[in-house]
Amino acid sequence: MALGDLERSVMDLLWDRPGPHTANEVRDTLAGDLAVTTVLTVLSRLEKKGLVQRDGGRRPHRYGAVSSREDHTVGLLNEVLGSVPDRQAVLARFLGGIGPDEAAAVRRLLED
Amino acid sequence: MALGDLERSVMDLLWDRPGPHTANEVRDTLAGDLAVTTVLTVLSRLEKKGLVQRDGGRRPHRYGAVSSREDHTVGLLNEVLGSVPDRQAVLARFLGGIGPDEAAAVRRLLED
DNA sequence: GACATATTCTACAGCACGTAGAAAAGAAGG
DNA sequence: CCTTCTTTTCTACGTGCTGTAGAATATGTC
Structure with a gap:
């Protein structure tokens, strides 16, 4: 499921800052001047997509x-x-395109 | 740039069969019963997206x-x-998730 | 030039997304 | 309990992308 720009921004925010957030917190942290309802709509859509979970126990929801x-x-x-x-075949082309430093890192990551 | 279902089908066809194709060939090979104009529209959009190139020298175009x-x-x-x-970090998680056989293949691919 | 074939233009329906107001639901205080 | 504030849900609209194709136009063939 592809994400739109705003959806992506919200996910980035949730990933960057720890802990659950209220819709108002999300709106205040986001760039631009969005209505809370906009943020809530996006959060609902992300929830439906399975990317966000909501704690609806107490209000405001987190x-x-x-x-x-x-x-x-x-x-x-x-x-x-x-x-x-x-x-x-795709992995082959992908690995052929990465730099030597990253190749070394990948090699290291394969030790386990 | 994401592809739609039909766009994807057309690309798969162009990738699976060698050589340039006419719009009619594409239509005949595709499942379903599409109009040629539909195929031409999709091919044009794919061209605009930079995924398809057209030889417009002689008609029909390839x-x-x-x-x-x-x-x-x-x-x-x-x-x-x-x-x-x-x-x-993403590569780390990705490599951690692949099977041992594929890990071996990746290791082999890194020899060069 | 008449006819067949191929390409471009134009168009529309459906869907996802950004956006938010209106309405409803819940909390809080008197 | 009644009012008021906050929060959430419903509903809605504009836009852009995609599937779909008819109408109009251009090109090739005899």
Whole structure:
């Protein structure tokens, strides 16, 4: 599920700042001057997409990211890789394109 | 630039079959019963997106993919990775999630 | 030139997203 | 309990993208 610009900004905010947030906090932290209802709409859509979870126990409700930015991004990577018949071939081209420093890092990451 | 379902089908077709194709060939190969104009519209949009190139020398025009499916997909991967502040952290989680066989393949791919 | 074929223009419906007002629901204080 | 403030939900609209294709135009063939 692709994200729009504002949805993305909200997710970035939730990822960057720890803990659950109220809609008003999100609005105050976001750039620009949005209405709270706008933020609430976006948060609801993100919730429906499974990216945000809401604590609706007490008011105001608190919102937080369901998974980390890294896990979410890995999901995107696998989605992209799933759209292709030869995953290996793509990885080959990808690895061929990364710099030597990053290649070393990848090698290091594979020790386990 | 994200692709719609039909756009994706057309790209898959151009990637799977070699050589440039006419709009009619594309239409005949695609599932469903689309009008040629539909196919032409999609091909034009894909051309505008830089994914398809057209040989408009003789009629009917011939269309082909600009880059391989693998190169295009690598571009998508890098786009996804570019949206994140810590690329390395995402790669770490990604590599942690792949199977041992694929990890071995990646290791092998890094020999060069 | 008449006819067949191919391409471009124009158009529209559906959907996702940014955006927010109006209405409803809940809290808080007197 | 009644009023008032805050928060949430409903509803709505403009825009841009995509699937879809007819109408109009251009090009090739005989």
